[in-house]
């Protein structure tokens with residue numbers, strides 16, 4: 001088992017380049033299924049999920065080549081419309097490929113997806129959206145058998161602005177003759193990035209980032225080169241780490257527009273945030289203050305993917321804070337672990353009340369999911385003494401060598417292998 005061994009108490013100082021967004025790259029890789037020629041993605045993040053998505057593309061017939069910073073995908077040879085169960089069960093994002101496969105082959109056989117254990121995470125909105133475009137979908141023995149031969153452009157209403165469903169329906173619509181209008185879309189920057197990628201390959205998608213997206217069908221997509229956006233959640237994690245530990249950290253290569261809700265919540269909270277172009281300098285040298293109430297919401301609201309990390313900060317803040325998790329029903333699994341470090345948190349349904357303590361104390365804790373795991377590392381960085389964070393494979397799904405980033409900033413953290 002891989003774990004992080006942390007000796008808490010160091011301030012964070014220095015500069016860090018923020019990595020490419022996994023959540024932007026995953027649907028873009030699904031978008032490659034629509035392309036006829038080679039696609040090169042620059043600054044490719046080599047996470048387990050993105051590598052699994054490459055394997056899914058290979059299972060469909062693509063050839064992929066990983067270079068030091070980039071990946072090349074030869075899309076011409078994609079001829080298969082079925083995804084193997086072992087790959088699909090590894091990542092939830094395998095479901096994005098459904099819309100893209102239907103688009104390219106007018107048929108698809110896709111297993112139910114896997115992914116982080118943070119609640120039920122149904123795919124009804126994906127299926128409902130594809131059906132509104134005329135797809136026939138039968139769910140049998142854990143597979144979705146899809147017939148897209150009668151798919152037509154038209155109007156799709158998504159009941160809730162789901163990120164994945166919006167991405168899937170965009171991918172399904174790119175080749176539909178005429179104009180497709182998708183209503184109540186999610187507005188996340190990763191959706192804008194998917195549309196920018198597809199448009200750069202020849203698609204005609206308008207309005208990404210707003211609640212209504214319109215797509216004019218095109219006959220084919222070429223190939224080309226693209227650099228996906230950097231990761232707003234990683235940026236947010238290291239901003240919060242700096243507030244928790246104190247210090248002076250400059251994050252490079254970030255778009256602060258994408259983290260406005262976090263910056264708004266941290267305004268006047270014992271830190272200075274200085275934005276210059278695509279860099280953000282965070283200077284923090286006092287104990288953070290409590291925040292009366294934070295509620296996770298779809299973008300541009302506060303991201304659920306930063307909820308555990310901000311909870312770690314609130315655990316050592318002056319005063320009492322309330323965090324409401326509106327997106328996922330099982331996203332408080334880190335709370336029990338944070339309590340082992342001495343945090344005072346009371347959970348009632350989707351609300352957590354956090355009474356800030358002046359000190360946390362090192363302990364052995366276990367990651368339960370990706371973002372919760374990142375929250376535990378942040379708490380370990382400030383806890384007195386030694387903290388071991390077990391099962392860091394969860395963290396590896398969204399942070400490429402998190403321990404190296406934190407070491408670069410002066411944290412005392414090491415990756416160890418436990419028997």
Ligand code: UD1
Pocket residue numbers: 022023024026092093119120121122123124125126127160161162163164165186190303304305326327328329
């Ligand atoms: C994406 C992100 C994930 C983030 C989440 C919310 C990727 C790869 N993952 O996940 O990191 O936490 O957005 O910002 O981009 N829902 C349904 N039916 C559906 C689909 C979703 O009920 O068919 C519900 C979900 O259970 C959840 C809510 O809608 O309660 C939001 O989910 P969604 O926006 O779809 O998240 P993902 O795309 O899975």
